[in-house]
Amino acid sequence: MIDIFNKFYKGKRVLVTGHTGFKGSWLSIWLNELGAEVTGIALNPFSDRDNYVLSGIGKKIKADIRADIRDGALMKQIFVEYQPEIVFHLAAQPLVRLSYEIPVETYETNVMGAINIMEAIRATKSVKVGVMITTDKCYDNKEKLTGYKEEDPLGGYDPYSSSKGACELAIQSWRNSYFNPTDYSNKHNMSLSSVRAGNVIGGGDWALDRIIPDCIRALEAGKPIEIRSPKAVRPWEHVLEPLSGYLLLAKKMWEKPKEYCEGWNFGPEMDAVLNVWDIATAMIESFGYGDLKDVSNPNALHEAAILMLDITKAKNRLGWRPRLDAKQTIALTADWYKRYKNEDVYNLCIEEIECFLRK
Numbered sequence: 001m002i003d004i005f006n007k008f009y010k011g012k013r014v015l016v017t018g019h020t021g022f023k024g025s026w027l028s029i030w031l032n033e034l035g036a037e038v039t040g041i042a043l044n045p046f047s048d049r050d051n052y053v054l055s056g057i058g059k060k061i062k063a064d065i066r067a068d069i070r071d072g073a074l075m076k077q078i079f080v081e082y083q084p085e086i087v088f089h090l091a092a093q094p095l096v097r098l099s100y101e102i103p104v105e106t107y108e109t110n111v112m113g114a115i116n117i118m119e120a121i122r123a124t125k126s127v128k129v130g131v132m133i134t135t136d137k138c139y140d141n142k143e144k145l146t147g148y149k150e151e152d153p154l155g156g157y158d159p160y161s162s163s164k165g166a167c168e169l170a171i172q173s174w175r176n177s178y179f180n181p182t183d184y185s186n187k188h189n190m191s192l193s194s195v196r197a198g199n200v201i202g203g204g205d206w207a208l209d210r211i212i213p214d215c216i217r218a219l220e221a222g223k224p225i226e227i228r229s230p231k232a233v234r235p236w237e238h239v240l241e242p243l244s245g246y247l248l249l250a251k252k253m254w255e256k257p258k259e260y261c262e263g264w265n266f267g268p269e270m271d272a273v274l275n276v277w278d279i280a281t282a283m284i285e286s287f288g289y290g291d292l293k294d295v296s297n298p299n300a301l302h303e304a305a306i307l308m309l310d311i312t313k314a315k316n317r318l319g320w321r322p323r324l325d326a327k328q329t330i331a332l333t334a335d336w337y338k339r340y341k342n343e344d345v346y347n348l349c350i351e352e353i354e355c356f357l358r359k
């Protein structure tokens, strides 16, 4: 596999929370191929055709642990046992509509869960880098047409978005109080950042109320794709885009711990920002069949109409940039769903990572 990180991850002990999920499974596969010793902490996968299950990544990593991040004592125990050097915290309740139904659980997982992970990091001196995954929805969304910058005010209308805004505040506080860059090497040896990605698409996601899984379920069932918010605009990006950013950031934090311990946006270029109807239409074109049905309801639960990210900082200071345009993003996403039934899914993921890296 092409290694754009110059063997940095080879032999490193990396702990990934949420490795049974959509983004976490891809990250674990990529890290595994880079030679990292991966420990995963998560709940059971959502379905038996998730990327985690079909790729068999759980059997390839060093430790595949089922544990609840709301159990702080257990997190500390696992960290002390496995002595990770780098932590990517992805585990969360990540769905806006579900958060309206289970707000307390959403907050317990997204806020207290993240705090438990930071406390486990604090209790484990081996950890040098912590990358906390939040979301583009952590900003106070004024539905503006320019993208949010890292220093814009945090917020969140619905329980999911606000839980991630609250999580960002907790991360800031833990960085100020325990992992302050001015105290680096005197009081601690930790660099802590938070990362905010856009709407991530790619193979192996079957979550409810997300546009790509909704498209595939409808196409496979021969039914029209029902679109709730046809005009909602989102920063869509292939899952490998933010993951390439997280991996690059962690390497830079390791090398210069005081320089990169901040918040970072990883979104697409502005011209790749499309509405939901356009994304679903592009999926239909890619599959060569299917229909769309507008089921928008003026009384539906509030979901943001516009959300965009400004990625200037990651471009200028990390040298990161998105590799795929909107068309290539859809094509690579559709590729997985066209092939997953008949191919070795681990190899399929590796092939897609290599295709992404060649761009």
Ligand SMILES: NC(=O)c1ccc[n+]([C@@H]2O[C@H](COP(=O)([O-])OP(=O)(O)OC[C@H]3O[C@@H](n4cnc5c(N)ncnc54)[C@H](O)[C@@H]3O)[C@@H](O)[C@H]2O)c1
Residues within 6 Å of the ligand: 017, 018, 019, 020, 021, 022, 023, 024, 041, 042, 043, 044, 045, 067, 068, 069, 070, 089, 090, 091, 092, 093, 094, 109, 113, 133, 134, 135, 136, 196, 197, 198, 199, 200, 201, 207
């Ligand atoms: N998918 C997106 O479009 C997107 C966009 C921006 C940010 N994010 C963020 O990225 C991260 C991963 O998202 P995803 O799309 O892969 O979600 P996912 O639902 O596919 O995966 C979530 C993971 O978290 C684990 N998890 C949930 N509750 C847990 C708990 N109490 N204890 C232990 N593990 C628990 C699940 O088992 C799973 O492994 C989340 O933090 C999410 O908020 C996702």
